[in-house]
Amino acid sequence: MIAVIGSSNVDMVINVDDFTLPGQTQKGLELSYYPGGKGANQAVTSRLLGGEVYFLTCLGNDGNAQMMKRELEAIDLGNGIRYVDSPNGVALIEVSSSGENRIIVYPGANFHLSPEIIADSRESLLKADILLLQNEIPFESTLYAAKLFSEAGKTVIFDPAPSSNIDKSILRYVSIITPNETEMAELAGYNLGIEEATAKLHKMGCEDVLLKRGNKGVFFSGRSKSLVVPAFKVRAIDSTAAGDVFNGAFACSLDRGLDLHASLRYACAAAALSVTRRGAQKSIPRNEEIGSLLGE
Known part of the structure; x- marks a missing residue:
């Protein structure tokens, strides 16, 4: 689980x-509304790929919250919803014709x-063996959850996104940290090579470092071995939510008992398929599509 x-x-x-x-006004080509949020994206990915998932999240008191409620309950992810007297979280996302994005999040x-x-x-x-965490809720809550699961002997996967305001004391409770290249630089320091940066994170307490490099694939550095898995x-x-799809697929694959290399390839395939579609959760592929890309 x-x-x-x-x-x-x-x-x-x-x-x-x-x-x-800056200072420019331009006409948008298309406006769309999608269910999202890094936590929800990862939970929905794991669920749609067949995982048993418990998703703890807070929804607000407006129409956006009702939209999220419908989406989560439709796939049996309403088990951990808590309601609060606040507008729901929103993300304003600008997507260029090349597929790159810029995001502003209102929590x-x-x-x-x-x-x-x-x-x-x-x-x-x-009840779960694996915990997925991100950095879009109060950091004190993320730290509390990481410590809770670590002390219970569970696997803690931490996606340090966004990478601001992270107390590095959390790293001693993290089994696998999954930054992208920008987040890696903010955590370990700029102008460092990949191996030097990952070694620095190991010294800070991280057992395993999984660097997500977009179309360059992933680099995994563990205590005893390193792996490079190319992108598809x-x-x-x-590219909205590609990293979240990767994390959700990776956790789901590990939970099924696949080995590290197979889990990384599975997650890379899932992320690759997601960037060929628009939206966050609407871009999540299904198992048969991932299997086809893997040649299975």
Whole structure:
């Protein structure tokens, strides 16, 4: 079983030819609304790929919260929803014609996901063997959850995104940290090579470092071995949530008992398929599609 503690947002996505420059006004090509939030994206990915998932999240008191409620309950992820008196979280996403994105997140209800709520859900959460965490809820809550699962002997996978305001004391409770290249630089320091940066994170307490490099694949550095898994070549149109799809697929694969290399390839395939579609949760592939890309 997989536990996910994290955010639920409604993504307001506007497609443009090129990113808007400071002081510039341009017409958008298309406006869409999608269910999102890094926590929800990872939980939904694991669930749609066949995982048993407990998702602890906070929803607000507005229409966006009702949209998220419908989406989560439709796939049996309503088990850990908590409601708070606040607007729901939203993300404003600008997507260029090359498929790159820029994102502004308003946390809203997500910032009410407190350590007390996590403690109140302790019994349900600790039924899981794997915990997925991100950084879109209060950091004190993320730290509390990481420590709770680590001390229970569980696997803690931490996606340090966004990478601001992270107390590095969390790293001693993390089994696998999954930054992208920008997040790695913020955590370990700029102008470092990959091996030097991962070695620095190991010294900070991380058991395993999994660097997500987009179309360059992934680099995994463990205490005893390193692995490089190339990306699958696809035509990207929207990279929104690709990292979340990777994490959700990776956790699901590990939970099934696949080995590390197979789990990394499975997650790379899932992420590759996701960037060929628009939206966050709407871009999540299914098992048969991933199997086809893997040649199975």
